[in-house]
Amino acid sequence: MRQGDRKRRDNGEDILAWMIFMPMTPFFSKFPDIAAVETRSVIIYNNKKIPDGVYGLYESFCDEDDCDCRRVFINVVSKHSMDDILATITYGWDTPEFYRKWMKYFDNELIEMMTHPHLEIGQKQSKYANDFLDIFLNIIKDKAYVERIIRHYFLFKEAVNKKTNKTKEEKIGRNEMCPCGSGKKYKKCCISTKQLRGD
Numbered sequence: 001m002r003q004g005d006r007k008r009r010d011n012g013e014d015i016l017a018w019m020i021f022m023p024m025t026p027f028f029s030k031f032p033d034i035a036a037v038e039t040r041s042v043i044i045y046n047n048k049k050i051p052d053g054v055y056g057l058y059e060s061f062c063d064e065d066d067c068d069c070r071r072v073f074i075n076v077v078s079k080h081s082m083d084d085i086l087a088t089i090t091y092g093w094d095t096p097e098f099y100r101k102w103m104k105y106f107d108n109e110l111i112e113m114m115t116h117p118h119l120e121i122g123q124k125q126s127k128y129a130n131d132f133l134d135i136f137l138n139i140i141k142d143k144a145y146v147e148r149i150i151r152h153y154f155l156f157k158e159a160v161n162k163k164t165n166k167t168k169e170e171k172i173g174r175n176e177m178c179p180c181g182s183g184k185k186y187k188k189c190c191i192s193t194k195q196l197r198g199d
Contacts, residue, residue, distance in 0.1 A: 023062065023063050023064060024060040024061060024062055024063070024073045025060055025061060025062075025063040025156075026058060026059070026060045026075075027039075027058070027059040027060065027061060027152050027156055028058065030155075030156060030159050031152070031155060031156070031159075034152070034155070035058075035059075038148055038152070039056055039057065039058060039059070040056070040057040040139065040145060041054055041055065041056050041057070041079075042054070042055045042056075042057065042135060042139070043055075047131075049128065049131045050128050050131050050132070053078050053079065053080060054078070054079040054080075055076055055077065055078055055079065055086070055132070056076070056077050056078075056079060057074050057075075057076060057136070057139075058074070058075045058076075058077055059072050059073070059074060059149060059152055060072070060073040060074075060075065061073070061152070061153055061156045061157070063156075063160050064160075065160050065161050068102070068157070069092070069102065070092055070093060070094045070098065070102075070153065071090055071091065071092040071114070072090070072091050072093075072149050072152075072153060073088060073089070073090055073120060073123070074087075074088070074089040074090075074091065074117075074136060075087075075088055075124075076088075076089070076129075076132045076136075084126075085123075085124040085126075086125075086126040086128050086129065086132060087119065087124075087125055087126060087128065087129035087132040087133060088119065088120045088123035088124055088125060088129075089117050089118070089119060089120065089132070089133055089136050090114075090117065090118055090119075090120040091116075091117040091136075091140065091149070092114040092115050093115075093146055093149065093150060094115070095115070096111050096112065096114075096115055099111050099114050099115065117133060117136055117137055117140065118133070119133055
């Protein structure tokens with residue numbers, strides 16, 4: 001994380017703005033096969049508020065490697081118009097105690113908001129957004145669905161962390177001191193161990 005990002009976390013006035021613009025990446029971009037099978041869909045028929053059709057609830061997660069926000073963005077999209085986001089819903093499934101530790105400057109109202117699905121400020125919403133939020137509130141009564149979101153989150157974060165760690169390793173020069181603290185050059189230390197293991 002950049003130093004400026006850390007400062008934003010420590011500044012109570014900027015936390016909400018930082019939360020709104022957190023980098024979120026679609027789950028299907030890293031796990032297309034799983035997403036194709038496990039993305040939740042909703043069939044709307046004869047609803048007075050929402051047009052008939054099939055709507056996908058597409059998950060996105062934070063791609064900061066050192067962030068454990070335990071939240072999901074749900075983008076509601078019609079199967080007939082995949083580029084048109086009809087609602088962006090944020091959902092944090094952990095306890096208020098977890099989020100108080102994660103964001104110590106949040107007041108109780110914001111903490112309470114994080115633990116309940118709501119329409120994300122600053123993201124795309126349509127005139128149907130509140131109606132889709134009501135539908136989502138009913139859907140998360142299905143514990144299996146919530147467990148699936150959590151499983152997707154940890155799969156996603158594991159992939160992000162692996163990519164970050166690999167990038168850091170690749171940036172270590174062969175003649176630089178090994179980051180393990182041995183006092184040896186990287187080429188005489190951990191790089192040889194990694195080559196032996198086939199990493």
